[in-house]
Amino acid sequence: MDCEWKIIAPTGKVLQLKVEYFQLGGNGLLEIFDFCPYGHRVQSLSGTVEPSLVITTTANEAFLKFTANGLQSTHGFNISYQAILPPHLQQNNQGNTRERRAIAGVLTGFASFVKILFTVWNVIDGHQADQQQQQLTDTLNLLENKIDGIHEKIQEQGVMNVFRHKKELDAQRFAASEQRINNMRDTFFTRLWIIDNGTLEPGNLAQEWTQTVLSQDSEGMNQAQNNMRNMVVGSPTVFGGTSLLETLDAELRRVKDPNSLEKLKTISEYTMNLQVSGYFLWILALKQKNDMDQADEVMKRALNKLSEQRCFIARFFYEWPTGTYGLPKASSGCPAGFREGQYEFRGHDSSFSWGNEAHFAGSLSNSTVKQGVCMKTTSSGNEGNWPKGSYCIFKYGNCPVGFSPGLLGFPGGTQTGVVPDGSVSSDSTEVEYCCRDDGFASYPIRLPSRPPFYLLRRDRREGECQQVDGATVSEEWLEYRGNGYRDGMTPDDDGDDNSHKLYSCVYTRNTPNTVISSDARPGDNGNYDDLPDTTVIPDSAAIQVPTAIGFVVCAISFVAALCRALL
Structure with a gap:
């Protein structure tokens, strides 16, 4: 069983979650992240x-991910939540020091920024200073060497030169912020030392x-940190409102650079690690x-801020899920590796x-339709599920x-290349x-x-495309028109007996930071069928700290309605 929820509070607030009931035995895990599953746990x-x-x-924004197998009828949890003004930071070592999961091996290249920051915090706040003094020094040296290594790689790949000639002023702003942080790093590592x-x-x-x-x-x-963050996720004053990564990605795709993903990975690693070093210097x-x-x-x-940026960066490195299947072909072409x-x-x-x-x-006409398809014909077995x-x-x-599975019948015609399962003849196509x-x-x-792609609409409750x-x-x-045959589970279809x-x-x-969400909430009548996966908590000027307006439950009796999963 896999369930996910996203809860969004008004800007300037944070989310406070309270456990009312939690009993999963040894077969379930609930993880709570900032922003997305690649942010701070x-x-x-x-x-x-x-x-x-x-x-x-x-x-x-909070992202909740629940995974379980073999649950009993008495297992489940009930968590209430509310939007509050940010309180004093409370450290949670268990969650903060764990490694983040990776997207296509990219995020594993980033330093474990939470571990680094809390190592610094423990030393300067007087927690276990003697034991962690050497650990701090070793950690900072590793980070320093990593940043220097990635910077050399950027120079070798000529990453910044890709768009510097087109975005000269914005590239200079990035370089200036980068240089300021590096100057502070250089002074710290070459001329200062840490004592007790x-x-x-x-x-x-x-x-x-x-x-x-x-x-x-x-x-x-x-x-400098504000500039770096705006470069990563985008700002109206930088690169025409797009992010550094989007600008670089678009230019690399325009010139059909075969190493585009590797270059995106390099600049992503560098900007994140540079900011990590900047934050510990600031502290x-x-x-x-x-x-x-x-x-x-x-x-x-x-x-x-680092969680926000990791979630933004992760989108550039999502992989197509496991299995063999096909998609309608967009005019921009097929994803890499598809036939x-x-x-x-x-x-x-x-x-x-x-x-x-x-x-x-x-192409389209009233008598003929030519429609391209993109087919993933192999599966490595290492990809994630849909x-x-x-x-x-x-x-x-x-x-x-x-x-x-399902099947639809269409007018007859021909096929070329690799197409979905079915059959094609001059009389009919399945x-x-x-x-x-x-x-x-x-x-x-x-x-x-990237590039643009298609899915086929299935939702028959609201008639919406999958977000x-x-x-x-x-x-x-x-x-x-001309063949209305249908069988099994098929796309949303407003046709009749002779059409689809x-x-x-x-x-x-x-554009950066666009959040698509639903503001539906469970009603007071105990009907959980409409409980959304994304909940937006509305701001209220009448109260300083809004009271809890909903709860998250995932127990066996509500699996079908809440988790949309079958045991």
Whole structure:
């Protein structure tokens, strides 16, 4: 069983979750993250948890992931939540020091920033200083060597040169912020040293360095970190509103660079590790001023901003799920590694009609439709499963786990290249599908969003396209007349006995920080069928700290309604 929830509070608030009941035995795990499953892990819960445990995020978005097998009828949990003003940082060593999971091996290349930051925090806050003094030094040296190594790789690959000629001013801004952080790093690593509890020597140089780091003008760490964050996730004042990664990605794809993903990985690793080093320098500088309250705020900011950026970066490295299957081909082409094919459906003067727009590869007329397909014909077995949701894909071999097969009949025609399972003749064409309806279309699933791609709409409750994390979706329809045969689980179809009217959903990468969510909530009548996977907590000017407005439950009796999963 796999369940996911996303809870969003108003900007400026964080989420406080309270355990009312938690009993999973040894067969279940609930993980709570900031923003997404690649952000800061706030807490991991399993077994039996005492009621009244309170968990507070560092961000206004929480992502809950529940995995289990072999649960009993008495197992389940009940967690209430509310939006609150950010409290004083409370460290949770168990959740913070664990390694983050990876996307295609990319995020594993990042330093374990939470471990580094809490090592610094323990030393400067006086926790286990003697034991961790050497650990701090060793950790910082490893980070320093890693940053230097990645920087050399950037120079070898010529990553920044790819877009510098097109975005000269923005590239200079990135370089200036990078240089400021590197100058502070250089002084720290070559001219200063740490003594007990994070104090720096020699004193005069440490004081001068501290003033530079804490400066609130363009030379200080605050502005440098703001610039770096805006470069990563995008800002209206940087790269025309797109992020550094999006700009680099678009240019690499334009020139068809065969090493584009490796270059994206390199610049992602570098910007993240550079910011990690900047945050620990910032915290150490505040230690020199004995301003631990402000150091606490910087610590919270680091966890928040770095988690936000990791979640944004992860979208560039999502892989296509396991199995063999197909997708309608977009006009921009097929995903890397997919094989191409095409159907040509032939009818009469009024056999086909369509909406205002169509972005698929092929051609349309009232008597003929040429429609391209992209087919994934091999599976390594190391890819992840398709996420729960409400959508369809083409069948090629066995349907991936979680899908059910179906078949539609169309007018006759021809085929070229690799196409889905089925049959083609001059009289009729049969196309086989794999569909699922075990989740909410309104809950974003994680799939690659480059290049643009299609899914087929399945949702028959609301007639919505499946949302995809980090992507903007638009809907298109195409009606085929002359054969209305259907069998099994098929795409959403508004046709009749002699036609099919199918809806295709085309996905393109959206602008940074776009959140697609549902504001539906469980009613007071105990009906859990409408409990959303994404809940938005509304702000309220009437109360300073909103009361809990809902709860998350995943017990055996509610599995079908809440988790959309079968035991």
